[in-house]
Amino acid sequence: DHALNDADPEVHDIIRKEKDRQFKSLELIASENFTSRAVMEAVGSCLTNKYSEGLPGKRYYGGNEHIDELETLCQQRALAAFHLDGNKWGVNVQPLSGSPANFEVYTAILKPHDRIMGLDLPHGGHLSHGLMTPKRRVSGTSIYFESMPYRLDESTGLVDYDMLEKTATLFRPKLIIAGASAYPRDFDYPHMRKIADSVGAFLMMDMAHISGLVAASVVGDPFDYCDVVTTTTHKSLRGPRGGMIFCVDLESAINNAVFPGLQGGPHNHTIGGLAVCLKHAQSPAFKTYQKQVISNCRALAKRLGELGYRLVSGGSDNHLVLVDLRPMGIDGARVEKILDLASITLNKNSVPGDKSALVPGGIRIGSPAMTTRGFKQSEFMATAELIHEGVQISLEAKSLASGPKLQDFLKFVASPEFPLQDKLSELKKRVE
Ligand code: PLP
DSSP states (O other), X not given: OOOHHHHOHHHHHHHHHHHHHHHHSEEOOTTOOOOOHHHHHHHTSGGGGOOOOEETTEESSSOOHHHHHHHHHHHHHHHHHTTOOTTTEEEEOOOXXXXXXXXXXXXXXXXXXXXXXXXXXXXXXXXXXXXXXXXXXXXXXXXXXXXXXXXXXXXXXXXXXXXXXXXXXXXXXXEEEEOOSSOOSOOOHHHHHHHHHHHTOXXXXXOTTTHHHHHTTSSOXXXXXXXXXXXXXXSTTOOOSOEEEEEESOHHHHHHIIIIIIOOSOOHXXXXXXXXXXXXXXXXXXXXXXXXXXXXHHHXXXXXXXXXXXXXXXXXXXXXXXXXXXXXXXXXXXXXXXXXXXXXXXXXXXXXXXXXXXXXXXXXEEOHHHHHTTOOHHHHHHHHHXXXXXXXXXXXXXXXXXXXXXXXXXXXXXXXXXXXXXXXXXXXXXXX
């Protein structure tokens, strides 16, 4: 039995390079984080070897006494981390990730072609909430269910609850989904509950992005108002890649949808890592971390505002900001590329009013990962300034590129004669 280094130097080397990239870059992707050594140890353990289809005490394979203990512990910790009464709430910790968790909920509580309403993807929603374009049904959710996305009020950047209510009254969805991938504000759960009740719909919150913030009680609590809450476990919660589903009264339908409905054997190594993460999520240090995530994001938003940037909704209540670059005369795709070359990792993002998803007008910037790395407000202010320098380089490169298309820009930036190379290298050196 060999160590990876000996058994497969090729993969070992790729991992080494990725580790180096993660270590050196400013990691600002809002959905990413650095999980702990203890979580990684559990994820890289012998738990990966075991088949355990079913639930604790009801398995289809032998040899599961320790796995039963692990999954039960993970469930108990999940309920405790989110301050839930186990007599009321159930949890399934087996979903392989966020998108499967969502589809498992739909499978459990809807019939094919039932109607659903989630936030539109160009306005911050997630594919798995039912993305539709005028030309095609993009996600499995919109193929198997009838989706009518709700949207933001473009003048405020906030969810247009009045329009959601009007549309829901006409469309009569069976399910309304709160939660987003790129929304810097809290959802108004009482209002959404009222709308859902008025049309007889279930209310689900996909808290994937903010589950760490919810566990630390530094944002609104969806559990007070929702029938179902889903989450990924690897974003602000800082665990391994996975998913969870919490529910009231729907436990057996949801458990059946997870297995045998859509999954086979649980990933027990992930459940092990998740249990470790959920223990940490109950500690005072975790609460301090999540408070810092929010303070850091506010500092970033403030400095970006001072530098003249327009933020969608004017600021942030959570871990991310959405910057509308259009008033600067540049787009998210070009800025993402230039920042990537300077070891600043973030992503281009649609902003309300955008025409193109490939060359969207904004960037999304998140604070969880660098807060884990120890950044405080002053470092996030400095980060805003580094981003600003990257935007200036992007603008200069855009004006010098041979043509107006993104392809012209990318070719220009990649060419050996790129005249801004020195500036870019200097920025990269400071970042690293
Ligand atoms: N839900 C939301 C709100 C997300 O932002 C994401 C991913 O970014 C997901 C679900 C999907 O999670 P996964 O990528 O684990 O399938």
